[in-house]
Amino acid sequence: MQPGRINTETSSACYMCGKQGKIVYRNLADRLFGAPGEWTSKKCTDADCGIVWLDPRPTIDEIGKAYQNYYTHDQTNQRNKHG
Numbered sequence: 001m002q003p004g005r006i007n008t009e010t011s012s013a014c015y016m017c018g019k020q021g022k023i024v025y026r027n028l029a030d031r032l033f034g035a036p037g038e039w040t041s042k043k044c045t046d047a048d049c050g051i052v053w054l055d056p057r058p059t060i061d062e063i064g065k066a067y068q069n070y071y072t073h074d075q076t077n078q079r080n081k082h083g
C-alpha cells in the first residue's frame with residue numbers, strides 16, 4: 001500500500017448491463033471522491049442504460065477512505081489556529 005494513493009480497479013464495462021463504455025470525460029479532477037489523481041469518466045453505449053462511471057474507479061475499501069477525506073476536508077479548515 002502506498003500512502004496518499006487510492007487503490008483502483010479497471011472498469012471498462014458497464015456494471016449494470018456489461019456493455020463497453022465510451023469515454024465522455026478525460027482527466028477529471030477529484031471532484032467526486034476528493035481523491036488524488038485523475039479519473040476518466042465513461043458512459044454506457046446502451047441508450048436504455050446510459051449510466052456514467054469512473055474508470056479506473058476506487059475499490060470498495062478505498063471509496064470509504066475517499067469519503068472520509070471528503071467529509072473531513074471542511075473540518076480541517078481551522079482559521080483561528082495559533083502559530
Ligand SMILES: [Zn+2]
Pocket residue numbers: 014015016017018019044045046049050051
Ligand atoms: Zn449499461
